[in-house]
Amino acid sequence: MASIPPPKPHQNKSGLNGTTIVIIVVVGIVLILGGLLIGTFTPSIFPVQASAESQQIDNLFHILLVIGGVVFLLVQGLLVYSIWRFRAKPGETADGVNMHGNTTLEIVWTAIPAVIVFVLTILSWQVFNTIMSPKDGEMSIVANGARFNWNFEYEMPLSIMGKEYDISKLPPPIQADLADDGLITLTSATLYVTKDLPVVMQMEPADVIHAFWIPAFRVKQDLIPGRITTVRFTPTSTGEYLIECAELCGANHGAMRAPVIVVANDADLDAALMPIMQKMVEPPARADLRGRELLESNVYPCYTCHNLADLASANWVGNVGPALNGVADRAATSRSAATGETPQEYLYNSIHNPTDYLVPGYGALMPQLGIPECQVWDIVAYLATQSETGEPPFEVVPPEQCVVTGPPDGAEATAEATAEATDTVGEAAIEQIGGAPAEATEDPLVVNEATAEATSEATAEPTAIAATVAP
Ligand code: HEC
Ligand SMILES: [Cu+2]
Structure with missing residues (x-):
């Protein structure tokens, strides 16, 4: 049982002879050159530098890469060397030598990384501070x-x-x-x-x-x-x-x-x-057109979750939420039945308080985006046009503060003209009333005045039109 004597502790040689020192110096130089090579060529795969910060951060990263490169080569080099130098000889089955450690080595390999990390902390802190300090005229x-x-x-x-x-x-x-x-x-x-x-x-x-x-x-x-x-x-x-x-x-x-x-x-x-x-x-006079413009601008994330054929050209192809095709018909039938709300209330709440009622089969994923109220009403007016027939199945009446009382007939003429003309309201209105000077098309206020003049003669009863504002 006790026939095998315990292995003799390894004796550390005190002092380094000349050959060892030369080897350490040569290996050190090779490691540093290798680290510099890694640090020099890796940045060529970085994205372009298009900001002042990118230069500072890349400089810092360059230092990290050189140090990291040296450590990488040292660790991998020692690993490969050990695998080659200390592998078991054929027939060798005994345990390895029992090492008790080397205090000098331990102090060295603790002190060097501590100094490196300390220096890097200071450099990083400087770069971070420079980047985050307020600049003149920012x-x-x-x-x-x-x-x-x-x-x-x-x-x-x-x-x-x-x-x-x-x-x-x-x-x-x-x-x-x-x-x-x-x-x-x-x-x-x-x-x-x-x-x-x-x-x-x-x-x-x-x-x-x-x-x-x-x-x-x-x-x-x-x-x-x-x-x-x-x-x-x-x-x-x-x-x-x-x-x-x-x-x-x-x-x-x-x-x-x-x-x-x-x-x-x-x-x-x-x-x-x-x-x-x-x-x-210079917003369109019609609420549904304003709503459409808003959704088309992709300022809000609706398009990344919803599909809507009418806005396919604006990339409305998301499938996280229900497709909004025909949403006006649903709002007027099953949704208002399920919620007890009027169709316009349903649409308003589905945007403003999205999790109050969840469309069956969907989770509470839609965020409360904090969209200004009158913008929500514009979106509701637009969604109300998403029906089988293309005609709103119900009328959207926004609250007082989202409605501007416009001139009676002119407003209607403007609205109708806008329905036909897909671009600017102003131009259409001018065509409608006729005879406005050409340069007036540049300025919607001139158009509005012209419209008002044209309509002040008309005798039809006044109508309120929704004239809220985009963003
Ligand atoms: C993160 C994904 C997400 C975003 C962004 C999002 N929605 Fe939704 N939406 C959903 C989901 C999921 C539902 C179904 C669950 C529910 O009713 O809340 C839904 C439901 C709806 C409904 C009800 C549809 C029906 O069939 O009754 C409407 C209307 C709607 N969203 C409009 C919008 C509008 C307008 C926007 C942008 C302002 C928007 N959503 C942004 C995910 C989203
Ligand atoms: Cu994200």
């Missing part, structure tokens, strides 16, 4: 993430329209928005930013955790329910890049992408945002 943008899209809110002056408006004739919600700070909040499905203009972006999700990620800017930050998170970046090259969601957030997470377009200067930014503001200050 532009403030709000980003909203919801399964499964992004939108971006800007505060812009009316002057980007490049023409004069009679503020008292603008849609009432726009007047209210202008009254506090002289700026209009507009929402875009594309993120527009200006080259060399620092951006500070504040973000909050409507539902679950998402992550805002622009690979070309090296910017990545989670959106956390109930909390506002911030990112800062300064674009440095014009062009179009991609925003992605980097947090698995549900069935259509892979589609949660949006373009970010870096324009050359302020004038280009104004020009990019102008069409969005135009839809707000």
Whole structure:
């Protein structure tokens, strides 16, 4: 039993001889050169650098790659060497040598990584601080993430329209928005930013955790329910890049992408945002057309969950929620029967309080998006047209504050004309009343005045038309 003597403890040689020192130095040089090679060539597979931050982050990452490369080669090298040098000889079955350890070695391999980690902490902290410190003249943008899209809110002056408006004739919600700070909040499905203009972006999700990620800017930050998170970046090259969601957030997470377009200067930014503001200050007179425009703009994530043939060209092909084809007929029959609501109440609530009533077979996936009330009514007016016949099976009567009392006949003429003309209301109205000067088509307010004049002679009883506003 006790016939096998315990293995003799291994004796450490004290001191290193000349050959060992040469080998250590040579191996060290090879490792560092290898790390530099890895650190130099790996960045060639990175995305382009399109922001000031991307340069700082890549520089830091370059250092990490060199250090990581050295450690990788050292560990893998020792592994391969040990497999070759210490493998069992044929017929050798005894245990290996019993090592009791080497205090010097342990101190060295603890101290070196500690110093490396300490230095990296300081460098990372510096880069993080530089990126997150407020910049002079930075532009403030709000980003909203919801399964499964992004939108971006800007505060812009009316002057980007490049023409004069009679503020008292603008849609009432726009007047209210202008009254506090002289700026209009507009929402875009594309993120527009200006080259060399620092951006500070504040973000909050409507539902679950998402992550805002622009690979070309090296910017990545989670959106956390109930909390506002911030990112800062300064674009440095014009062009179009991609925003992605980097947090698995549900069935259509892979589609949660949006373009970010870096324009050359302020004038280009104004020009990019102008069409969005135009839809707000010169909205179609008909609520259903405003609703359609809103849904078509893909500012809200509806299209990523719902399918709707009428908006197929605007990418309405989602299948997380029920298809909205014929939703007006359902609202008027089975849905109002199931909920005890009027069809318009049902549609309103299905958007505003989506989980109050769940369509049979579907879970509580639809978020409360906080869409302004009058916009919801515009969407309801549009959804009411989604019936078998194409005619609304019920009338949508929005509440008082979403209705503007317009001039009687002119309003109707305008509305009818708009039904035919698919583009601008103004032009159609001019055709309808006839004889307005050509340049008037440029300015909807002139059109409105012309319409009012034409109708002041008419004697038909006044009709209220819904004249609320897009975003
Ligand atoms: C994250 C996915 C998701 C998004 C985004 C979403 N919905 Fe829904 N929607 C659903 C689901 C799931 C249901 C069925 C369950 C329910 O009734 O809430 C539904 C139900 C509906 C219904 C009721 C349909 C019926 O047959 O009665 C309407 C109307 C509707 N959504 C409109 C919209 C509109 C408009 C938007 C954008 C403002 C939108 N949804 C955004 C998932 C979504
Ligand atoms: Cu997401």
